[in-house]
Amino acid sequence: MKSKIFSIFIALFISCSLSAQYSDYVNKIFKNKTEIHFKFNINSRTEISRITRIISIDNVKDMEVFAYANKEEFSKFIELGYDFQFIEESSFKSSDYNMLDNLNAKNILAWDFYPTYSVYDSLMNRFQINYPNLCRSFSIKTLASGRKLLFVKISDNPDSIENEPKFLYSSSMHGDELTGAILMLRLIDYLLSNYSTNPRIVNLINNTEIWINPMANPNGTYASGNSTVAGATRYNGNSVDLNRNYPDPQGGQHPDGNNWQEETMAFMALADSIQFTMAANFHGGAEVCNYPFDTWAQLAADDNWWNYVCREYADTVHPFAVSGYLDDLDNGITNGYAWYQAIGGRQDYMNYFKHCREFTLEISNTKKPTASTLPNYWNYNYRSLLNYIEQCHYGLRGIVTDSITGQPLKAKIFIQNHDADSSHIYSVLPLGNYFRPIYAGNYNVTYSANGYYPKTINVSILNKNTIVKNIQLVSVSNDIAEVRNSKDAIKIYPNPAKTKVCLEFGKNSIYKILIIKDIYGKEVFRKSLTTEIGKIEINTTNFVKGIYFINFEGNESNFVNKLIIQ
Numbered sequence: 060m061k062s063k064i065f066s067i068f069i070a071l072f073i074s075c076s077l078s079a080q081y082s083d084y085v086n087k088i089f090k091n092k093t094e095i096h097f098k099f100n101i102n103s104r105t106e107i108s109r110i111t112r113i114i115s116i117d118n119v120k121d122m123e124v125f126a127y128a129n130k131e132e133f134s135k136f137i138e139l140g141y142d143f144q145f146i147e148e149s150s151f152k153s154s155d156y157n158m159l160d161n162l163n164a165k166n167i168l169a170w171d172f173y174p175t176y177s178v179y180d181s182l183m184n185r186f187q188i189n190y191p192n193l194c195r196s197f198s199i200k201t202l203a204s205g206r207k208l209l210f211v212k213i214s215d216n217p218d219s220i221e222n223e224p225k226f227l228y229s230s231s232m233h234g235d236e237l238t239g240a241i242l243m244l245r246l247i248d249y250l251l252s253n254y255s256t257n258p259r260i261v262n263l264i265n266n267t268e269i270w271i272n273p274m275a276n277p278n279g280t281y282a283s284g285n286s287t288v289a290g291a292t293r294y295n296g297n298s299v300d301l302n303r304n305y306p307d308p309q310g311g312q313h314p315d316g317n318n319w320q321e322e323t324m325a326f327m328a329l330a331d332s333i334q335f336t337m338a339a340n341f342h343g344g345a346e347v348c349n350y351p352f353d354t355w356a357q358l359a360a361d362d363n364w365w366n367y368v369c370r371e372y373a374d375t376v377h378p379f380a381v382s383g384y385l386d387d388l389d390n391g392i393t394n395g396y397a398w399y400q401a402i403g404g405r406q407d408y409m410n411y412f413k414h415c416r417e418f419t420l421e422i423s424n425t426k427k428p429t430a431s432t433l434p435n436y437w438n439y440n441y442r443s444l445l446n447y448i449e450q451c452h453y454g455l456r457g458i459v460t461d462s463i464t465g466q467p468l469k470a471k472i473f474i475q476n477h478d479a480d481s482s483h484i485y486s487v488l489p490l491g492n493y494f495r496p497i498y499a500g501n502y503n504v505t506y507s508a509n510g511y512y513p514k515t516i517n518v519s520i521l522n523k524n525t526i527v528k529n530i531q532l533v534s535v536s537n538d539i540a541e542v543r544n545s546k547d548a549i550k551i552y553p554n555p556a557k558t559k560v561c562l563e564f565g566k567n568s569i570y571k572i573l574i575i576k577d578i579y580g581k582e583v584f585r586k587s588l589t590t591e592i593g594k595i596e597i598n599t600t601n602f603v604k605g606i607y608f609i610n611f612e613g614n615e616s617n618f619v620n621k622l623i624i625q
């Protein structure tokens with residue numbers, strides 16, 4: 060007994076002194092830093108699942124793990140006992156960044172610079188000033204630091220709600236992964252300046268609402284001051300990895316144990332208010348298209364589509380790039396989890412919770428390449444950037460409405476024997492429109508909305524083709540006729556009817572009559588009235604027996620009555 064107590068005492072003493080020893084060591088490491096970059100080896104890939112919950116894994120090559128940590132994370136990691144090595148920042152001269160501090164000082168169109176924060180802000184604003192008919196520049200959030208989360212929206216009618224898919228490119232939520240930020244600025248300029256001459260760009264802008272956010276973590280990017288990106292950090296100003304800070308399909312609301320950061324909350328509010336059809340999120344440190352999911356091993360329902368669009372992205376890059384570019388993993392593409400598990404990432408959040416198809420593009424092995432090499436990355440990637448936006452036009456699209464009133468509906472659009480893990484989509488108000496990119500195939504698609512009979516259709520879809528299906532759903536309300544009946548005398552007789560039915564209504568008050576067959580919403584009769592008639596007779600001998608709805612469209616309102624054919 061005595062010796063046992065003594066052993067416990069010794070064990071406690073050792074663990075306390077080890078912790079104290081670590082804590083001195085960790086304090087020293089983080090004396091002048093908020094985050095560190097390091098690497099270590101694992102013995103089995105099963106270890107990743109535990110490690111990824113403690114530190115921010117950045118890359119895994121076979122059994123070698125590259126990661127970042129803030130002080131708190133590193134304190135936990137060090138207890139795991141791995142032998143690690145620090146990775147030193149590449150020793151760039153400040154001239155390598157070619158910081159642009161004056162919009163008029165250099166040839167901006169070479170896009171071979173990194174902007175100071177104020178030049179970035181001015182550049183974003185200038186897009187709207189130079190192209191007021193095509194572009195809106197705005198901030199979705201002014202951070203506590205005073206820096207803004209800046210976006211542009213590009214559309215032929217930038218202030219209108221149009222029946223077009225909404226598309227998002229966003230970069231550099233890891234503040235030190237900056238290649239994508241410069242490519243985004245250049246893409247904005249390319250789209251706007253080519254609109255007057257390039258039919259492909261005209262088509263893209265006329266039919267898509269394109270949102271672009273070059274810098275999603277300006278506090279990280281300008282961590283050492285607004286005049287340089289030299290001290291850029293991966294984490295935000297609060298030492299949190301924003302790409303582990305999102306609600307996760309299996310990790311819950313706060314998978315990293317942190318509160319949602321102000322950047323995260325602003326982005327989530329945006330994703331709540333705008334239904335993006337597709338998106339991509341630009342990172343650096345590797346060269347690969349990383350598609351869902353990151354959090355678990357099960358493949359996405361649209362795994363074949365992800366393979367197809369990511370393959371197209373990488374394959375379109377390769378002929379125009381130096382050999383070895385964008386060829387990590389499966390020659391430039393990978394399933395996220397198959398590379399390494401990450402929990403709390405934006406990609407899975409957008410796919411699982413927001414029904415938006417977003418992938419993560421790791422665009423350059425070097426996170427902040429020498430500024431003079433930035434134009435190379437543009438030349439490798441710009442064709443693929445355009446291709447991927449165009450993909451949001453393909454697949455199945457249309458508008459869902461109420462069969463009687465024509466009111467647009469928010470409906471769930473679910474593909475039978477296909478959709479899983481929230482891959483279904485919804486039509487979006489106020490237009491009731493929907494866009495469902497999907498790989499070629501034959502599908503049964505069910506449309507459903509609260510208070511309506513569901514409707515299933517069969518469609519055959521080809522890649523790079525668009526099928527338009529406008530769907531009318533029929534209300535299940537039995538009171539439909541009474542609720543919407545006219546106060547004016549609309550007479551329907553005989554009702555039930557056999558071979559003919561007479562409709563009487565006020566002269567000039569009705570301009571169109573539609574008769575729709577029961578729950579399938581199939582139109583069987585349509586007549587526009589151009590003269591002052593107040594009565595029509597309809598031959599119903601070809602109507603199959605059942606319930607119909609007669610829709611009287613008036614100048615001021617619509618009236619619906621039930622008709623029974625016996």
Ligand SMILES: [Zn+2]
Binds near residue numbers: 233236302342343
């Ligand atoms: Zn990253």
